[in-house]
Amino acid sequence: MADPIPAPHRTATDFFSDPLDSHPLWFKPALFLSPEFDSESYISDLRTFVPFDTLRSELQSYLASLNHELIDLINRDYADFVNLSTKLVDVDSAVVRMRAPLVELREKIEQFRGSVQNSLVALTNGLKQRSEANEAREVLELLLDTFHVVSKVEKLIQELPSVPADWLNGDVNLAEKNFITNGTSLQHVENGTNLRDTQSMLLERIASEMNRLKFYIAHAQNLPFIENMEKRIQSASLLLDASLGHCFVDGLEHRDANAIYNCLRAYAAIDNTRSAEELFRTTIVTPLIQNIIPHRTSLAATRPSGDDLENDYEQIKLCIDNNCKFLLEISFEENSGLHVFDFLANSILKEVLSAIKKGKPGAFSPGRPTEFLKNYKSSLDFLAHLEGYCPSRSAVCKFRAEAVYIEFMKQWNFGVYFSLRFQEIAGALDSVLVAASLVPVDNVHSDQGNSPDLTLKQSVTLLECLESCWREDVAVLSCADKFLRLSLQLLSRYSSWLSSGLAARKKGSTDSIPGREWAISAVPDDFIYIIHDIDFLYKRVCGDFLEHVLKLLSSCPADVLDLVKPSILQGGNLLNDLVPLVINTIVEALVKKSNEGVEQLKGITATYRMTNKPRPVRHSPYVAAVVRPLKAFWEGERATKYLTSDTKHEVLLSAATEITGHYYETADNVISMARRTASSLQRIRQGAQRRGGASSDVSDQNVSDTDKISMQIFLDIQEYGRNLAALGVDVANIETFRSLWQSVAPAERQSEISF
Structure with a gap:
């Protein structure tokens, strides 16, 4: 027993507790067992996003793990592996004995498979032939049905009056025509059946057959049989359209509800609603509208040239009620199947729009805004009147979604x-x-x-x-x-x-x-x-x-x-x-005028300096000039008439506050200057007296010029305060006035402001 190659010593987990035999997500060992595995394509695919060195390292690591597993398996079952050679005696003869029945079984299976395959091919061919036969039978049945329907349509058309050329030329007075009819038509007339009803019912029947014919042709296109019948089909279709149009117009002129109902059902069956809407427009609506709004080229000299639409719309509404309402009621009848028609939009509104464009093109012109808006509102009222004929909200939505309605609204260039x-x-x-x-x-x-x-x-x-x-x-x-x-x-x-x-x-x-x-x-x-x-x-x-x-x-x-x-x-x-800004502007103007009077206060110094004038006993004249602008504003006609009392008081108080501030500054400067001047003169006078040996005592009974100036200013501010109080200003609440009062008032009166 050979010693196994020792595997490199590896721990079960790496430093971060991850298993060492784990592989990257891109490395999938299971792919090596796939029958379609190709090493070159595998490597080329991985090399697009995996470096070659990384791939080689991973493959070597995986190879080492496989070798390690192989050695583990050999070591685990090594005794059985060694005994295997001793038990394999006469293996070749045993293989020969087992091969013969297997070969025989394989031959039988091959024979059975061939038989089944032949049966399957035969069955497939048979099913294919049956399918082709069914398709051929369906086509044949379709062609036969088409032929029968064409023949039936032609037969039914023959029951109609045999003068389609007259119908195509526009003859519509059926009551005055002599018709060539077969026995069926004569039988209807002899039985007293209304001819229009009979024709309309027959046309509805023909239309239903034509609808079937269209269905057959749609499923049998490009077939020679259908191509050969194309002329017959077109001829029948033209005759049906002409006959149906003739019967529909005749029914409209005679207001035959049954005939109109049958004709509309016929139009709906052949999916030709536009023809019915156009016939109704040209036959009934156009003459009515042109009488109201004739074309501009045909206007008479007596016709006014205005583009007003209000009166025209009123006349059109009456015409619709009198001449179109019967058809609208038929088309909107519940469960009639005639909801596919929209005579409101494609007949009435279409003709009205055309008539306005040709007869009154200026109605849509925004160049005259007043007339333009009047016409627009009249048009909205007219559209609302038309919508009043709609039996449901869905019908209204359908009416508004029509191309004519959208085009009509686009005419108004807002x-x-x-x-x-x-x-x-x-x-x-x-x-x-x-x-x-x-x-x-x-x-x-x-x-x-x-x-x-x-x-x-x-x-x-x-x-x-x-x-x-x-x-x-x-x-x-x-x-x-x-x-x-x-x-x-x-x-x-x-x-x-x-x-x-x-x-x-x-x-x-x-x-x-x-x-x-x-x-x-x-x-x-x-x-x-x-x-x-x-x-x-x-x-x-x-x-x-x-x-x-x-x-x-x-x-x-x-x-x-x-x-x-x-x-x-x-x-x-x-x-x-903006009101505060305007108030400030007024205040600035008042303050500017009043301050001109305040500046006259400086003349008090010249009045009492170096003069023997007695103490002042009344206020100066300039005080009236200071208060005059405020008084003129307060008592003025404009302020009394156009301003509220609160606004007047706000203006007056703001102006008085600013004027008083300037008054205080001016008075303070005058008094300060007077005191400095008096002090200088006193020093000069004392020096002269000392040089002359005279007494330097000054009598206390003498009043200085500064005191006279202060007394005059005090009298002035009293008058100023009285005038402001007369205007409603509480001067005691003005801080600068209190300061001014305290600077010039006698000591015994500084504690209380009174006039």
Whole structure:
């Protein structure tokens, strides 16, 4: 027994506790046992994504593991392996004895297999012959059925009047024709059966046979027999179409419901609904519509040249009710199978569209927006009237999906319409906003009670433009989003006009930009108009205007309305946010005028410096000039008429606060300068007295110039405070006034402000 080759010492797992005999996912040892395994193709496939060294290493590792397993197997059964050679005695003779019956069995199996194979071939051939025979029989039966149907159709057509040429030429008065009929037709007439009913029922029968014939021809195409019968089939089809059209027209003219019903069923059977719709259009609808809307080339001199459609639609509605309703009721009859017809779209609407294009082409022109929109709304009303004949919602959907309906709606070019409306509305506002000055309206000075309307032409135009966007003769639901955007643009344009003008006034220059000059030339009272108009516009936009828009858009989904409402409110708030800026502009103008009076306070120093004037006992005249602008504003007609009390008080308090601040700064500078001057003079006077040996005592009974100046300013601010209090301003709450009071008031009166 040979010693087994020792396998290399390997642990069961590697450092990371993974089994060492595990292989990569791309290495599959099971493929080596496949009968179709090819080493070259296997290696070439793996080398596309596995390096050659890695592949060789893996194969060597797998070979070592196989050798190791082989050695383990030999060692496990080594005793049986050694004894195997001693037990194999006379193996060759045993093999010969077993081979003979096996060979014989193989021969018998081969013979049986050949017999079965021959039987299978014979059976397959027989089934194939049977299948071919069945196919041939089916084709033959199909051809026979086709021949029988063609013959039957020709026989049934022979029962119709034998003058198809007259029918093709358009003769439709069957009651006045002498027909050559066979015995069957004569029997119907003799029995009193209505001729149209008989013809229509016969035509329906022929149509059903023609439908069968079409089915047979579709399954027997390219056969010589069918090709030979093609002329007969076409002739029968033409005769059927002519006869059916003649009978249908005759039934329409006599309003024979039974004949019309049978003819429609015949048209539906041969899938020729367009012919019925076209016949009804040309025979019944066209003459009616042309009497209402004649072609432009045939207009008489007495015919007005207007393109208004409202009256025409009213006449068309009456004509439909009187002359077309009977057919519509038949075609919409429940369970009649006539739902395949659409006389509303392909007969009535088609003819109306054609008549408008030829007789009134200007009706579709958006060049005249008002007439265009009026015609559009009249057209929608007409379409709604037509939809009223539909018995169900599905019928309405089918009507709207027709090509004629879609073409009719495409005639209304709302892109051009909105562009014209945009230029008209936006241009009107822009033309007044570029004016060099504010333009009061004509009735701005009239007595309008406690709630006057807008005062400026610019504001009036804005409101008119906003309302124009949603007027009944302007707005259209299909362009609602565009008109909403235009409304917001108008509000933004007006707000931008105001804000840019106020900025230019504060800067003192327009920078040569048109539309800002008004702010430079405007007086404070003009801004009162602006505040009033902004408040009026804000309430109108966020009130009646918003409700009107939401009412017009009430048919829109709730989520759409949830977007429309905040957008309009935001536009209104954009206006309202400008009120503080306008108020500041008025305040600045008032402060500027009042400060001119405050500057006169500096003259008090010259009045009492180096003079022997007695102590002041009354206020200075300049105080009236300081308060005069505020008083004029408060008592002015415009502020009283156009501003609310809260706004007036806000303006007055803001102006008074700023004026008082400037008053305090000026007074403080005057008093400080007087004290410094008095101190300097006192030092000079004391030095002179010391040099002359005179006494340096100064009598306490003498009042200095600084004290006189302070006393005068105190009297002035008392008058100033009284005037402000008369206007409703609580000066005690103004911090700068308290500081001013404390700086000039006597010691005994500094704790309390009183006038």
